[in-house]
Amino acid sequence: MTTYTAINLIKYHERGPISPDYFQTVKLDKPNANAGELIVKQTYMSLDPAMFGWMNADTDSYMPPVELGTVMRSFGIGEVVESNHSGFNVGDRITGMMGWQEYFLSNGEGLEKVDSSLPDVDILSVLSLPGLTATQGLFNVGKAKSGETLVVTGAAGSVGSIVGQLAKADGLRVIGIVGSEEKANWIVKELGFDGAINYKSDELDAQLAALAPNGIDLFFENTGGPIQHLIYNRMNEHGRIVLCGLIAGYEKGEYSAAPSWMNAIRKRLTIQGFVMTDHFHNSQALLEKLAPYVLEGKIKHRSHVLTGLESAISGLNLFSTGGNKGKLIVKL
Ligand SMILES: NC(=O)c1ccc[n+]([C@@H]2O[C@H](COP(=O)([O-])OP(=O)(O)OC[C@H]3O[C@@H](n4cnc5c(N)ncnc54)[C@H](OP(=O)(O)O)[C@@H]3O)[C@@H](O)[C@H]2O)c1
DSSP, rough: OOEEEEEOOSSSSSOOOOOOGGGGEEEEEOOOOOOOOOOEEEEEOOOTHHHHTTOOOOOOOOOSOOOOOEEEOOOEEEEEEEEEEEOOOOOOEEEEEEEEEEEEEETTTEEEEEEOOOOOOHHIIIEEEHHHHHHHHIIITTTOOTEEEEEEEOOOOOOOOHHHHHHHHTTEEEEEEESSSHHHIIIIITOOSSSSEETSOOOOOHHHHHHHHTTEEEEEESSSSSSHHHHTTTEEEEEEEEEOOOOOGGGOOOOOOOOHHHHHHHHTTTEOOOEEEETGGHHHHHHHHHHHHTTTOOOOOOOEEEEETTTTHHHHHHHHHTTTEEEEEEEE
8 A cells, every 4th residue: 555544624613513514534645663763554443522622623622633634633552564673563552642544653752552452342332541541430530439329410421421430440339411212221220320311301400319329429410401400419528520521512612600619618529620641651550440340341332433533523422412322443
């Protein structure tokens, strides 16, 4: 192959669904690896809700936006096909921020060798961002304790489903909030959650009261939306709220008002946001915590795999419609 395909971001997103006019598909000449360089053939790339932020012109975030006219940012997995780098050999399996492109020329910076025999899809679904985020958020931020009650939103998603299963394995009572009956059934019947609430159904507060009769100690927030206020109002004294994501606002580009701080004073709550870019240096320790649960078969997952680089464009809209069933991944 002398050329390969890449997709550049050419317009910033403000609000509304993602359409093809935000991107330009380009054919590039395949590079050679010079001294100190390697080339990775990407096999699968991860789609993540964070991409809405990376596609936005706002520079006041934890990561700068993707520069217009350059390849769209993404995390992926692949195999080294050419190497002039002493640290990497042809055939090594690699993860890293490789972008929406078939081949990735690198000096090795930021790339990690995969130290697992699990298939590529499982690595991206569990042992990469979703599992690291769930582990960091639940244990290090949320300080989950056996016997407590956890409510997690986005509970059938890639992060939320792992949060709930880790918490179940550690003896918490786990209630998941989801957007469909199919997802509610999956997290209760397949993943072993104690209960599920479809936030599109009625009588949400009564459902919460029934499923969390002793109140809520830990709230892992992935979505935002009206149920946030109801969960917040049922927090127990010294409860913790882990702010991981607010996906209900990403496509619209606006976020609903948060609940009153009064309850945080009365109940002495700890409310903490976190982003994984602050914690990637600690990935090894997080994986050491997560891996035993995976090896013991306590973490099931679903992967939603799209095919072809350009499927990434419309694929991003699945996050907002709830159309993704599990970790959203593109097979190249
Ligand atoms: N802080 C960090 O470092 C970090 C790292 C990774 C991810 N995150 C955040 O974690 C969250 C989950 O990410 P993920 O990759 O695991 O995605 P995901 O949960 O697999 O997919 C997104 C899900 O969000 C739900 N959703 C969409 N619009 C919604 C709305 N208006 N109200 C309620 N739910 C809605 C949909 O599920 P339903 O069908 O159930 O509605 C959709 O399937 C996101 O907010 C993401 O930004 C944060």
